[in-house]
Amino acid sequence: MTTTTPAVSPAAPAASPATAARTQRPRRRSTGTVVATSITYAILVVLAIVYIMPFLIQVATSFKTDADATANPVSLIPQVWTTAAYTKLFVNSDFPIWFMNSAIVTVFVTLGRVFFNSLAGYALARLHFRGRGIVFAALVAVMSVPMVVLLIPKFLVINQLGMYDSYTGMILPLLTDAAGVFIMKGFFESIPASVEEQARIDGAGTFRVFWSIVLPMARPALITIIILSFQGSWNELAHFIVSTQDPALTTLTKGVAGLASGQLSQGSQYPLKLAAAAIMTIPVAVLFFIFQRRIMNSSEGAVKE
Secondary structure (H helix, E strand, O other): OOOOOOOOOOOOOOOOOHHHHHHHOOOOOOHHHHHHHHHHHHHHHHHHHHHHHHHHHHHHHHHOOOHHHHOOOOOOOOOOOOHHHHHHHHHHOHHHHHHHHHHHHHHHHHHHHHHHHHHHHHHHHHHOOOOHHHHHHHHHHHHHHHHHHHHHHHHHHHHHHHOOHHHHHHHHHHHHOOHHHHHHHHHHHOOHHHHHHHHOHHOOOOOHHHHHHHHHHHHHHHHHHHHHHHHHHHHOHHHHHHHHOHHHHHHHHHHHHHHHHHHOOOOOOOEEEEEEEEHHHHHHHHHHHHHHHHHOOOOOOOOOO
């Protein structure tokens, strides 16, 4: 009897340690990639320096004397460090009153815009009523009109309603803005209507659905509105020029503009002006750095169907 021996396939040769090490070792980037990356970072560093340099000069100049600021306007190191400009602002000027007025107006305007822009955006996105398309078209048209064109009509309306030289005249016309309504409408439309159906089945009304269901989901858009509203009302100037004349209602923007025209004393007043400008930028910078990672992301909070 003949015995057949099964053929055994030869075993694959084991990889040498050098070959295995070469396989596991990450590929080195080519020289061209390294050069391109280095050039990109160098350009970004230069741009960052160009953008941040004016702010550094502003802060440094605010601690200089008038003579030093005039002789060395772009120097980052004062020859003599002094806080005379800040002392003069807070002790010998109405700067605290300006700051308080700006804070009051900004807080009320920001809260009002968050609430009313959300209501208007939800109405345009979800409620079906006659003329909704016309309202939205008018909203887009208002966004395209330069604000300077509306200054004289705004003054006439404020004066006719008896709101001139009052907090009401400063705050009420700023409580809504077309851009904020547009942002909220777009975000509400990204939320599926099905998330509201269960609440309606349970008997919730339109406002309850908006307040308890939809608005919490719109947190990214709300944060965007908060940042834009705070920054816009804090830096507003033209509206306050046409709505107030009383020095007791002067805001930071009007006050700092007055300093730039030569209030308080003679001379260049560079340290005084830049000290006021530096303080004015602090609240907006703090708010932005707190919420910079939460600026509107249209995909966050929405429910996919």
